Amino acid sequence: MTVCLKPTAGLTGKPFHYCPGCTHGVIHRLVAEALVELGVLERTVGICPVGCAVFAYEYFNCDMIEAAHGRAPAVATGVKRVLPDRVVFTYQGDGDLAAIGTAEVVHAAARGEKITTVFVNNAVYGMTGGQMAPTTLVGQKTTTTPFGRQVAEAGYPLKVAEMIATIDGAAFVARVAVNSPKNILRAKQAILRAFKVQLAGRGFSLVEVLSTCPTNWGLSPPEALKWVEEKMIPVFPLGEFKVPEGEG
Amino acid sequence: MNKVLMKGNEAFGEGAVRAGCRFFFGYPITPQSEIPHYLARRLPQVGGVYLQAESELAAINMVYGAAAAGARVMTSSSSPGISLMQEGISYIACAELPCVIVNIMRGGPGLGNIAPAQGDYFQAVKGGGHGDYRLLVLAPASVQEVIDLMALAFDLADKYRNPVMVVGDGILGQMMEPVELGPLPEVSPPPKPWATTGMLGRKTRNIVNSLYIEPEEMEKVNLRLQEKYRQMAEREKRWEEYRVEDAGLVLVAFGMVARIAKAVVDRLRAADIPAGLIRPVTLYPFPDVPLVRAAERARAFLVVEMNAGQMVEDVRLAVCGRRPVYFYGRTGGMLTTVAEVLSQAEAIWEGLR
Numbered sequence: 001m002t003v004c005l006k007p008t009a010g011l012t013g014k015p016f017h018y019c020p021g022c023t024h025g026v027i028h029r030l031v032a033e034a035l036v037e038l039g040v041l042e043r044t045v046g047i048c049p050v051g052c053a054v055f056a057y058e059y060f061n062c063d064m065i066e067a068a069h070g071r072a073p074a075v076a077t078g079v080k081r082v083l084p085d086r087v088v089f090t091y092q093g094d095g096d097l098a099a100i101g102t103a104e105v106v107h108a109a110a111r112g113e114k115i116t117t118v119f120v121n122n123a124v125y126g127m128t129g130g131q132m133a134p135t136t137l138v139g140q141k142t143t144t145t146p147f148g149r150q151v152a153e154a155g156y157p158l159k160v161a162e163m164i165a166t167i168d169g170a171a172f173v174a175r176v177a178v179n180s181p182k183n184i185l186r187a188k189q190a191i192l193r194a195f196k197v198q199l200a201g202r203g204f205s206l207v208e209v210l211s212t213c214p215t216n217w218g219l220s221p222p223e224a225l226k227w228v229e230e231k232m233i234p235v236f237p238l239g240e241f242k243v244p245e246g247e248g
Numbered sequence: 249m250n251k252v253l254m255k256g257n258e259a260f261g262e263g264a265v266r267a268g269c270r271f272f273f274g275y276p277i278t279p280q281s282e283i284p285h286y287l288a289r290r291l292p293q294v295g296g297v298y299l300q301a302e303s304e305l306a307a308i309n310m311v312y313g314a315a316a317a318g319a320r321v322m323t324s325s326s327s328p329g330i331s332l333m334q335e336g337i338s339y340i341a342c343a344e345l346p347c348v349i350v351n352i353m354r355g356g357p358g359l360g361n362i363a364p365a366q367g368d369y370f371q372a373v374k375g376g377g378h379g380d381y382r383l384l385v386l387a388p389a390s391v392q393e394v395i396d397l398m399a400l401a402f403d404l405a406d407k408y409r410n411p412v413m414v415v416g417d418g419i420l421g422q423m424m425e426p427v428e429l430g431p432l433p434e435v436s437p438p439p440k441p442w443a444t445t446g447m448l449g450r451k452t453r454n455i456v457n458s459l460y461i462e463p464e465e466m467e468k469v470n471l472r473l474q475e476k477y478r479q480m481a482e483r484e485k486r487w488e489e490y491r492v493e494d495a496g497l498v499l500v501a502f503g504m505v506a507r508i509a510k511a512v513v514d515r516l517r518a519a520d521i522p523a524g525l526i527r528p529v530t531l532y533p534f535p536d537v538p539l540v541r542a543a544e545r546a547r548a549f550l551v552v553e554m555n556a557g558q559m560v561e562d563v564r565l566a567v568c569g570r571r572p573v574y575f576y577g578r579t580g581g582m583l584t585t586v587a588e589v590l591s592q593a594e595a596i597w598e599g600l601r
């Protein structure tokens with residue numbers, strides 16, 4: 001039997017608590033692999049969000065801090081200013097980063113804070129019970145938009161990658177998805193690049209990752225992957241929105 | 249020793265630098281703005297970092313990150329700004345991170361005004377944010393004491409791994425007084441093996457956290473915190489006494505108001521009224537010891553505050569019904585004057601005869 005995937009030293013090996021079909025586990029693994037491949041795990045400090053990834057500090061095999069809702073980029077700023085030679089990343093969901101923590105991520109980017117933010121967008125509040133997120137699609141049903149998100153009442157989904165890319169201090173901004181093996185490989189490359197940008201001291205880097213929430217979307221895991229492809233990607237197009245000057 | 253004329257707010261900054269603080273994260277608000285003004289110039293001179301955050305929420309969370317990374321770190325703000333920081337302060341208290349928070353109190357509630365007040369006493373000493381926690385709270389009454397207590401604040405923060413709040417008001421912040429400044433002291437904070445600095449060869453991961461999903465675990469954390477607060481209460485009560493030994497009427501006041509009360513004591517003594525003053529230096533833990541002692545002899549207490557009556561509750565708890573406790577206060581940023589307090593004290597003394 002050929003072993004094609006071995007456990008990564010970047011994760012503790014503790015079983016994830018995530019729902020079946022949720023892609024947080026895949027994204028955790030990609031971040032962990034990137035830190036191992038870059039040889040920086042030993043000098044990394046990660047900041048966890050509030051929401052489904054609230055226990056991420058139990059999974060990443062490095063020093064970790066649990067932050068309050070949305071405040072991870074501010075906490076990361078404090079760590080990085082004290083320890084500029086460490087690798088600092090935040091791992092945040094859409095409720096955490098795009099609602100209560102919008103100011104923190106925007107200003108961390110504006111300061112060109114040399115940190116990396118992994119932004120997991122599944123278009124819904126997962127842990128709190130499937131409520132509307134800032135990234136919820138127009139027409140999408142959630143527990144607080146039972147008739148589907150109506151623009152007249154609830155406005156439009158917030159396009160975080162595009163917004164952050166307009167900020168001068170942001171050096172690398174990309175949006176990826178983890179709904180297919182091909183996209184997962186691309187996501188890995190984007191996350192690697194984001195950390196390289198931090199290591200090179202170029203400024204703030206953010207990777208938005210389109211993720212699934214079968215539980216709150218009311219879909220089976222395979223249907224959820226299809227939903228990312230068919231519903232989310234048209235609204236949240238994949239690609240690199242900003243790369244450091246002089247790098248293609 | 250070198251004497252320098254220094255503004256109170258600047259002394260908060262210089263005191264922090266002398267205490268080995270090298271990181272400041274804050275957001276401007278009157279009447280404490282000279283603290284960040286001073287540190288924006290001063291910290292780079294000593295290899296430190298000054299950073300203006302986008303909000304008080306961000307500032308306190310930057311403090312949280314820097315403290316987790318093992319630094320001596322502080323922030324400063326004024327009443328409405330401190331309210332915004334309460335979320336972060338609760339997290340810092342639960343995560344048991346050392347840091348110093350300066351509150352130059354102003355008139356409130358709400359946006360209030362920028363005049364001196366003491367209306368944040370409850371918020372400072374009773375918790376302030378959500379959950380069961382306590383800050384160590386220090387209340388200097390002179391510019392020199394600001395320098396001295398800032399050094400103590402950072403030491404206590406490290407000793408107990410607890411946030412320490414130092415409270416002043418707009419008078420203390422804005423007034424100038426001579427202070428003695430020796431050469432920049434060598435400071436060696438205790439080692440912080442718990443800090444999230446990256447593992448760098450360490451065998452186990454360091455986690456800074458305040459999430460305990462199992463009630464059994466959360467209760468254990470709370471019991472440990474309460475034991476810490478009990479130890480703080482046992483060891484860290486600080487106060488100043490003035491002419492209390494034979495006092496029949498004991499005034500109790502903190503911060504700048506204590507200086508007004510001191511002048512009142514002298515006036516009362518000049519009129520043959522045996523008055524004294526107890527000035528709490530730590531507001532939490534509250535120094536009940538001198539009050540219990542004074543209650544044996546004194547016939548009454550008069551608590552003077554620049555609020556509607558907050559510390560008076562702690563005085564009443566300490567005196568525990570043994571003697572009458574009177575209160576006089578002005579609110580909204582109005583100053584208490586010597587004449588006002590004097591007439592209150594005289595009336596109380598007259599009533600006791």
